[in-house]
Amino acid sequence: MAKRVLTSVIGMGLALIVSACAGFYGGGAVGQPQFPKALQYHYKEFPALNQTGFLPVSPKMAIYAVPEDAPARSDVAYGPIEWVVKDAINKIVLSGTSEPFGLNTGSGKVVYRIDFSSLKTPGQGYLVGVKQGQSYKVSQPFDIDPKVYDRLRYDSLAFFYHQRASVAIEAKYVGERWARPVAHNPDKATCYGPKDFRGNDWGGCPYTLDVSKGWYDAGDQGKYVVNGGIAVWTLMNWYEFSKGASDFADGKVHIPENTNGINDLLDEVRFEMDFMMAMQVPDGTTLKLPRGNQMKTLDKLQFSTVDASGMAHHKMHDEHWTAVPMLPHLDTEKRYLSYPSTTATLNLAATAAQCARLFKGVDDAYAAKCLISAKRAFAAAQRLPDVLAIDVLQGGGGGYGDPKATDEFYWAAAELFITTGEAEYEKIVRASPDYLASPSGDAQGNGDISWGSVQALGTLSLSIAPNIPADMRDGARQAIIKTADAYAAQTAGEGYMIPMTRPYVWGSNADFANRGMILSYAHSFTKNQNYFDQSIHLMDYLLGRNPNMISYVSGYGLNAMQHPHHRFWAPSKDKTLPPPPPGVLAGGPQNRNAADPALKEIFANCKPQTCYIDHIDSYSTNEVAINWNAPLFWLAAYISSN
Template identity: 85%
Template sequence: MAKRVLKPVIGMGLALMVSACAGFYGGGAVGESGPQIALNQTGFLPSSPKIAIVSGSDAKPVPWQVKDAKGKVVARGQSRYFGMNAGSGSPVHQIDFSELKTVGKDYVLVFNQIASSPFDIGPKVYDRLRYDTLAFFYHQRASVPIEAKYVGERWARPVAHNPDTATCYGPKDFRGNDWGGCPYTLDVSKGWYDAGDQGKYVVNGGIAVWTLMNWYEFSKGAADFADGKVAIPENANGINDLLDEVRFEMDFMMAMQVPDGATLKLPRGNQMKSLDKLEFSTVDASGMAHHKMHDEHWTAVPMPPHLDTEKRYLSYPSTTATLNLAASAAQCARLFKGVDGAYAAKCLTSARRAFAAAQRLPDVLAIDVLQGGGGGYGDPKATDEFYWAAAELFITTGEAEFEAFVRASPDYLASPSGDAQGGGDISWGSVQALGTLSLSIAPNIPADMRDGARQAIIKTADAYVAQTAGEGYMIPMTRPYVWGSNADFANRAMIFGYAHSFTKNQNYFDQSLHLMDYLLGRNPNMISYVSGYGLNAMQHPHHRFWAPSKDKNLPPPPPGVLAGGPQNRNAADPALKAIFANCKPQTCYIDHIDSYSTNEVAINWNAPLFWLAAYVGKGTE
């Protein structure tokens, strides 16, 4: 399909406005004709670094110009030859036009007579992005209709999975192990669909909802999302709209808790080498959290939620899911204190029950009982979840029991190392840094704990800075690109945000902007990985409702949705397999609905993008 040439609507992002502009979604799969200059296709803050990257093997500097919307040259200079960029497998030139600070729209950078995608410069270039990235969570809500008055006719859909009731699959799993089933059915309505399917997962929900709540705490009340500022049904209830969105997920997560007095058969210890011959123990599972709930089978793509007729089941409780609930519910309790006292108390009760259950059953691993229908989210180690949950409970309660648990943890004050092996990068399976981040901004904890957490985070930020200096696209990444690599970058930007808040070192803030630049177009694929932002933006995610390439009656993704991004570990899907033999780490990506390993969307990926958008949207104030 030939790429349409359109006048871009740079950084607009308003759902109602976009829905009326069919041509807003330019670009396409990697490999189509597109911009030859890699830069942030949305824009720049006036005082921010402004860097573009161009591939080229000629080591000589090349002249460049920036022109305004009228064609007037407003900046000029020469490129700097960086050399071979390992991530893309190509030599690159870097163009620095940071001296251009004049507010304006539709600038273009011209290099070798090639013009870049248009971009803006102004203090509000990220204003809409922070709201659009948050709107993703309303779009992903279960058990309620997604209403046109909040998202536009294009993205409205009827109610689905209401009520969302389920019992455990079984009594036998697909391998033949007899789990015995559950003697109850739970109503686990609400919450967010996890990704491009209609599954709901406590483990992934935990890190995603923590990230939203963390922005509320980090920003000291998230004033930009005060009641009435966000397009959701609860935006006139006197409660901060960010907390309203958080509550919708927390209601689901707390509903996944095992009722008091329930006895279940569960496999204890690591039995991953004998999955077809599990050994079970009969235990008091009170207070544990079910790992996930989803359809019995994978549905077709597309499959709008309201047309999904698959039977849905609970997976059995796991220690890691239980600790995700304990951590996020403890965090919820302190955020809602003084806002809704009854809800704060409910969250704290749930957190205490969950932590006690996890202490009683510290070794119940997540094992799939269905052959399909949902992601696994298996995790053989729970020390990081214990540390995170204890940290959140200590911050909320101040109780000595939790302080002692935190200090004794092998993950005490852990922060990503940033090394080539991953070094504990923030992810659903590696959450120790979440506890350290929370401790670093907690107001009423021992100074040595808070200061130690801050020092650990700054050390991580410095390791990332060192990586940026040696990377052609000026991003901190030296390890292999894994599934959800774009979320790795957004989470690393959060580390920079913390380091900047502690030190006021401008370089940390600038480093977070480099990562935003990468996500919005300054990458070897020259694509904005965020839908609706930039002339060449992602538009074909692996999603069962945002799927016009499969069904012309279905909508494209709304603005503000983050693609998973390049990954060079596994040619898992047929779309990626077609290019995998010849792609490099940063180019193993394709904007195709069938590429679930590079182009799916997920709540734990959009959450740090929201955090980053909210952070850079505030500038250095």
């Protein structure tokens, strides 16, 4: 992480910092205060808080960590610290003493909590100052505004347009700096092979598919059905949860389709669904596929000749990893399909079923197409329930392997039952070992939402479905509320007031956003304000109230993520390339795998919450991805609507 030390931040100095912060859309961008000279600003020591701002009625917390040279011991008593809040004209509007929390195990530091929730007056450029000796350590500026999250919901959704494949990204929608030429159009591919890189003979595929469109998955140009599945489900779920996503009505979003008379959120969804349905195996196709879990003998796979009709190819991407940076239209690598898998097939079945009911009455022909695809895919998965995803290329894309498909079967059956009401699917849903499953909320994070753990998606959909048996819908709601209670119970015992005691894994920031979605569901069912406040705490963490004192969302806050692992948003590699646009979520801290060279440099000494580096080479903490931005969008949309 680039170390940035700023002292004596007054007047013109801060204005220069704002102008240098590319794409800054966050709090305090207008009318910055003149700070008294006594207020010092130091990168490592200022109070951490949401750098964008707060709703007038929301909880407002800052966290101050004892400087690094102080002993971080749980047996040391630390007294309260004086703090003040000043407004944009340097007037003290609130003061108090902090609550000593003690040692925060996630960061390895002794921390203090500063609660200024009683400040409800809208305004820009507020600051929290913590008294240390004769001077103050000053927070980032922030706003208080009932519309403080309004822009984030649109910026986080715009990420998906930026990631589109097979079309030019046009300046009139994103601005000159982020425009780029068309790439991978058409995006045609056949299966790699016939032999994979280990020497197994798969036999190849007797066809080439045009799988144009869809979203590039992350910082590379691969496209994956299982990651696309959870991402597009999350966008569709907001449309369904919010009963039509009126904030994204036609003309509200900067995309080419915003004058076609269809909700712009559905337009973005359709762009991905077109790709996913194109990944379906044509009828009458026979393929050689490995069945059962053969992970211990990957170099000696046993194949079965099967009717693969209706299955979905797991992914498609370049033969080799491309350089960083590499603009999509300059990518000359040959692209291939990976072979079908049961989990990809069920991702298609689930999302296509969801698509069918959302487009009914909007575009009935498209709704019918989605439903046909969903039923074909589910039937194929029933016929071949044990075809695992196995990499056939040595590089060029992520693996997305998953040895278990029971969660995908439950999710897909639930979506098909909601859409069709057919007894066959209801029976499968009720008989599933994942029936009404919701994350455990325990210290291991069992069942937390991710691309490889999707059972909760089925339960979330059932909880808001209008035409299903009451016991099923009510049971789903009770399960979700139980999870929300478990999350909320964790907040008091965590220094940064976040419901997260599980290990920090790859993409931990998405874990936070998905937990916020669960809490938001519970709030919508019960109107219990505590659930809403807990979701605010999670957003506060993502926007700066964390031990790294960084906003993990680009463009939101003076110290926001600027150097994602991405092949186009790469100014640190090529000064002619742009930084990330506003609203892009970094993967976040993870202390399970020092996978990249940048993280390895700090890994030996970092704690779970500090194993993060804002560096383009840190793909294991600073990559971006569609399944991470999707729950950020969902959470921002929910908070801004309340």
